[in-house]
Amino acid sequence: MNQLEYKRHIDAIIEKIEAARIKVSEHHIVKIVAVSKYSDTEAIKRLYEIGQRAFGENRVQDLIAKQEVLDELPLEWHYIGNLQRNKLNALIKADPFLFQSLDTVELANALQRRLLDRDTTMDCLLQINSANEATKAGVAPEKAKDTYAYIRENCPNINLKGVMSIGAHTDDQDVIKKSFETTYKIYEELDNATICSMGMSSDFELAISCGSNMLRLGSIMFPGDRQAV
Ligand SMILES: *Cc1c(COP(=O)(O)O)cnc(C)c1O
Numbered sequence: 749m750n751q752l753e754y755k756r757h758i759d760a761i762i763e764k765i766e767a768a769r770i771k772v773s774e775h776h777i778v779k780i781v782a783v784s785k786y787s788d789t790e791a792i793k794r795l796y797e798i799g800q801r802a803f804g805e806n807r808v809q810d811l812i813a814k815q816e817v818l819d820e821l822p823l824e825w826h827y828i829g830n831l832q833r834n835k836l837n838a839l840i841k842a843d844p845f846l847f848q849s850l851d852t853v854e855l856a857n858a859l860q861r862r863l864l865d866r867d868t869t870m871d872c873l874l875q876i877n878s879a880n881e882a883t884k885a886g887v888a889p890e891k892a893k894d895t896y897a898y899i900r901e902n903c904p905n906i907n908l909k910g911v912m913s914i915g916a917h918t919d920d921q922d923v924i925k926k927s928f929e930t931t932y933k934i935y936e937e938l939d940n941a942t943i944c945s946m947g948m949s950s951d952f953e954l955a956i957s958c959g960s961n962m963l964r965l966g967s968i969m970f971p972g973d974r975q976a977v
Pocket residue numbers: 783785806828829914948949950964965966967968976
């Protein structure tokens with residue numbers, strides 16, 4: 749794809765997002781985070797030139813390496829991956845715009861201690877395992893509200909902004925929809941939550957119809973790059 753074809757491809761995705769969000773409400777704004785985990789810095793630059801500013805990575809080492817190379821561009825970096833405890837300091841140093849995958853109380857407590865030590869804060873989302881899948885990270889739906897309240901009370905250096913969830917891993921649209929509805933219901937009942945991050949390349953229109961206001965789009969935004977397995 750040359751740059752003009754690529755721009756048309758991205759425009760077509762944006763048109764789909766526009767149509768889906770307007771069905772919800774003219775006032776329903778949806779943000780795109782381009783997940784660049786399988787893409788190199790040249791591909792990120794190419795998408796930046798079309799107008800994309802927010803990018804997501806799922807490994808701290810990759811986040812830092814790409815931040816360094818693209819230092820001169822005004823990009824907004826999101827961290828969306830599982831985080832090992834020994835990578836906490838590196839994540840704080842990388843200072844993401846939003847850490848979307850905070851997924852246990854233990855991780856929140858460890859992050860709180862390190863943020864306090866460094867006298868800094870971090871905006872985060874609580875990841876919810878809305879389909880209760882053994883292979884997936886995240887807080888169980890029935891524990892999500894209590895966990896959210898616990899972090900808000902006990903981790904003053906963590907600014908919880910809402911929730912993140914990955915749609916159920918199935919081709920059954922009804923099951924995927926149910927998982928999005930579960931996440932959205934929790935989101936609606938939280939205090940001060942403004943971000944409901946759900947929807948990926950294969951299910952973003954469904955996610956928007958269920959109330960998502962932040963999409964994490966990987967393969968569809970970087971056609972031709974290595975795909976998720
Ligand atoms: C890889 C990834 C995405 C993007 O997946 P695509 O299907 O390529 O759009 C979104 N969210 C998370 C947490 C991911 O790890």
